[in-house]
Amino acid sequence: MMNKCENVFNYFDKNRDGKLTPLELHSYIGSISGDLSLEEVQLVVAPLLSGENGVLGKDELECLVESENEEEKMEDLKKTFRMYEMEGIECITPRSLKRMLSKMGESRSVDECVGMIDRFDLNGDGVLSFDEFKIMMLS
Structure with missing residues (x-):
């Protein structure tokens, strides 16, 4: 084929x-x-x-x-990242993740969002940079 x-x-x-x-x-x-x-x-x-x-x-x-x-794919990832990155600081925070998940109809606490971010937060700063987000999405 x-x-x-x-x-x-x-x-x-x-x-x-x-x-x-x-x-x-x-x-x-x-x-x-x-x-x-x-x-x-x-x-x-x-x-x-x-x-x-x-x-x-x-x-x-x-x-x-x-x-x-x-x-x-990279352009799509950048667009998606910008949807989650709502605070203008070029990273996804627990609050911005919670807000975006709520918009998608998924209710999560800030603590749950912290846990979600921790799994892919490679440098331990408590937020996701685009590179960390990319790794998460391509995993």
């Missing part, structure tokens, strides 16, 4: 040679990122190109797709 990346690769590999040329890449990148020039596409994918032939194989395309997914 083909994975999603292989399906995408095969869709854009118009001549079915197992490689994506800059023109085929332009079509692919343009479909997911809006209007990019052929030169901009070449700059984006240059680090992924195998050898000196200037084409992208299936493995390189998978790396490209995965890196875009990672960027999206």
